[in-house]
């Protein structure tokens with residue numbers, strides 16, 4: 001289980017506990033976190049689960065694969081160096097305390 005913090009563009013935040021083998025995207029959907037659309041259901045095709053990993057993050061996240069990189073070029077909100085697809089971030093105890101920022105829009 002990992003505690004994940006989703007920071008919204010208006011400055012508020014939602015903190016939820018997510019169990020493996022879910023993803024950061026799935027954790028948002030299961031807990032009704034606004035701001036994650038996830039139209040493709042997690043197959044790294046839609047880009048509507050875009051998040052910005054907190055700049056101070058030191059937790060181990062998987063390397064970005066080519067498909068994720070390609071999709072991130074087409075997201076509705078600007079791509080930044082910290083951009084990731086939350087459906088490609090698996091939850092484990094190793095990322096307990098992860099903070100992600102939600103973009104202004106996903107579509």
Ligand code: FES
Nearest residue numbers: 042045047049087
């Ligand atoms: S849910 Fe579609 S790319 Fe992540």
